[in-house]
Amino acid sequence: MVTVPEDLPPDQEYDGVLARYYDAYFTGLEGEESYYRTLALNAEGPVLELGCGSGRTLIPIAQAGVSVVGVERSQQMLALARSNVRHLPDGVAREIELLAGDMRSFDLGREFALITLPYRTFQHLLTIEDQHLALERICAHLRPGGLLALNVFDPLMDIAQLLTSPDPAEPAIDGEFQDEGRQIRARYLRGYDPAQQWMVQHFWFDEIDGDRVLDTRQARLTLRYAFRFEMEHLLQNHGLLIKSVHGGFDGEQYAGWGEQVWVARKP
Numbered sequence: 001m002v003t004v005p006e007d008l009p010p011d012q013e014y015d016g017v018l019a020r021y022y023d024a025y026f027t028g029l030e031g032e033e034s035y036y037r038t039l040a041l042n043a044e045g046p047v048l049e050l051g052c053g054s055g056r057t058l059i060p061i062a063q064a065g066v067s068v069v070g071v072e073r074s075q076q077m078l079a080l081a082r083s084n085v086r087h088l089p090d091g092v093a094r095e096i097e098l099l100a101g102d103m104r105s106f107d108l109g110r111e112f113a114l115i116t117l118p119y120r121t122f123q124h125l126l127t128i129e130d131q132h133l134a135l136e137r138i139c140a141h142l143r144p145g146g147l148l149a150l151n152v153f154d155p156l157m158d159i160a161q162l163l164t165s166p167d168p169a170e171p172a173i174d175g176e177f178q179d180e181g182r183q184i185r186a187r188y189l190r191g192y193d194p195a196q197q198w199m200v201q202h203f204w205f206d207e208i209d210g211d212r213v214l215d216t217r218q219a220r221l222t223l224r225y226a227f228r229f230e231m232e233h234l235l236q237n238h239g240l241l242i243k244s245v246h247g248g249f250d251g252e253q254y255a256g257w258g259e260q261v262w263v264a265r266k267p
């Protein structure tokens with residue numbers, strides 16, 4: 001068995017195994033795709049998605065007939081998005097513009113009716129400074145009355161369980177998928193650095209043949225978590241008005257942990 005470790009710096013974490021397995025493994029959160037599509041349809045103007053990855057949530061917006069720009073830092077994820085867009089009918093592909101860029105420093109010189117950061121992308125901003133830089137850029141690209149929509153995962157319950165569990169945590173098996181005819185089993189384990197408010201997700205992707213493991217590739221994602229009122233302060237600090245926070249994409253009440261789904265408006 002060959003084990004392929006992967007320990008890329010946080011700003012390159014998507015540039016290896018994760019880009020390769022992204023579309024098969026990272027299938028998104030329940031209700032997320034239709035949530036952002038509905039927001040886009042109601043936005044009455046172009047949409048910008050920051051950290052658009054392979055286009056998973058951006059393509060349905062274009063399929064609904066709304067113009068959408070995607071900004072992405074990882075060259076490999078951007079290549080994946082471009083390849084996914086190439087397979088779309090011309091009329092849909094025409095609605096999509098994909099750009100290389102960093103959400104902390106991009107400048108497109110235009111304003112949008114809606115800016116989205118689906119699938120916890122805001123959590124890739126690992127410091128307060130990065131969060132402020134991105135929010136400043138977001139506000140500069142929102143038209144008056146425009147909306148910012150994003151979700152972050154609040155791991156309070158996870159951390160509480162870890163602190164009270166007597167056993168060291170074991171990686172959890174997280175399903176199987178196919179990659180170029182190979183059967184891949186995913187495992188993951190979350191670790192925490194509470195001083196930095198970082199959640200570090202370790203992934204193991206085992207290529208399997210029945211009970212035999214032929215090969216294992218590893219990857220890691222470093223995410224900053226934020227509690228409810230921290231998010232509220234951050235958004236308000238940039239002059240945004242909080243429209244709603246929910247515990248899911250179907251209007252669920254926020255319970256105090258888990259998914260936080262935020263919508264804020266530029267006055």
Ligand SMILES: C[S@@+](CC[C@H](N)C(=O)[O-])C[C@H]1O[C@@H](n2cnc3c(N)ncnc32)[C@H](O)[C@@H]1O
Pocket residue numbers: 014028050051052053054055056057071072073074077101102103104117118119120121124125
């Ligand atoms: C969790 S994925 C989400 C991708 C896509 N939005 C989706 O819902 O499937 C986060 C994406 O954000 C990108 N990203 C992380 N930090 C970024 C930054 N500073 N600027 C632009 N993109 C960034 C990553 O490369 C990755 O593709």
